[in-house]
Amino acid sequence: MQEVYINLGPRSYSIHIGPGLLPRLGEYLRGFPFTRRALLVTNPTVGSLYASVVEAALAGAGFEVIRSEMPDGEEYKILATAEKLYDLAYTRELDRRSPVVALGGGVVGDLAGFVAATYLRGVPFIQVPTTLLAQVDSSVGGKVAVNHPRGKNIIGAFYQPRLVLADLGVLKTLDPREVRAGLAEVIKYGIIADGGFFTWLEENLEDLLALDAEALTHAVAVSCRIKAQVVREDETEQGRRAILNFGHTVGHAVEALTGYAAYRHGEAVAMGMVAAARLAVALDMLKEGEAARIERLIRRAGLPVEMPAGLSPDELLDSMRRDKKVLAGRLTFVLPVAVGRVEIVRDVPEEAVRRLLISAGTKGDPGGGR
Incomplete structure (x- = not known):
């Protein structure tokens, strides 16, 4: 495993890179002052492959996992999808220390990060990128956004994750x-x-x-x-x-x-x-x-x-x-x-x-x- 540190003062975080990391997600989160309810955002394709592993890892660390699947595709990275996540977070009583965990590619990461940045004016955000593009780009650096019919990513924020976990083993199931x-x-x-x-x-x-x-x-x-x-x-x-x-x-x-x-x-x-x-x-x-x-x-x-x-x-x-x-x-x-x-x-x-x-x-x- 390799670790890359993003040095941003109080917004600093680590990127962990290597195979077989998904089952260890709970271990990495134990040291954070999170409350014990987590929103897991994924899509049906990734969810069918890896959500159960991530849920088990989080449950093992004491989290109650609230799972939500958004449709697969850039065309769903919109405010209407974000609104559904806001509704879920509100009805399940997520608070300001409840982490949002993004399990998927850039679309999932951008949308879940946008929701994390804006729900209750900001809740903890964890990136678990499952595509090569997300692992090297969209999961790193804190850009989160949704699209508008007139332009890509024009509604968004700079909002850093608390942790990025890049499991290279998941790339074997990529198209x-x-x-x-x-x-x-x-x-x-x-x-x-x-x-x-x-x-x-x-x-x-x-x-x-x-x-x-x-x-x-x-x-x-x-x-x-x-x-x-x-x-x-x-x-x-x-x-x-x-x-x-x-x-x-x-x-x-x-x-x-x-x-x-x-x-x-x-x-x-x-x-x-x-x-x-x-x-x-x-x-x-x-x-x-x-x-x-x-x-x-x-x-x-x-x-x-x-x-x-x-x-x-x-x-x-x-x-x-x-x-x-x-x-x-x-x-x-x-x-x-x-x-x-x-x-x-x-x-x-x-x-x-x-x-x-x-x-x-x-x-x-x-x-x-x-």
């Missing part, structure tokens, strides 16, 4: 497509902060796709350490933390315009990373060979690199203008200047983005018509 989607975020960390890690990914990608335990442990731990360092420096995304959004400006627009159902989050981010690398080349910030290297690894991971053909540049640009990173109407992109280093670029010319989207195969002409 291979979900594994590839998680690798998009792993690749992101190499591009934004660690060229040596990117090289390691190039050399060990097949082992990761095969879920080799040693390779997975290394990849998850390095990813979490990179994110921990960035979050420690800028917890509420006033500056450097925005580099974690590499690939997300375009990726979130694709997700929103396709109803959060056509693509996994990691797949949309993969498209966005390739688009950002191509935009950086067009703006003379990145060498073509470096962009090709990024695109090649993403392709090898079995991830999409081209934009959906059915979306127009106008639709995508309009969605990007509503992105959380936009300030005073200026488009903001995280763009690579080399493998291992990125810059936050504000006021990116819309025409350069439009040309990129047209060259990427989206439906439109230079004037933006359909």
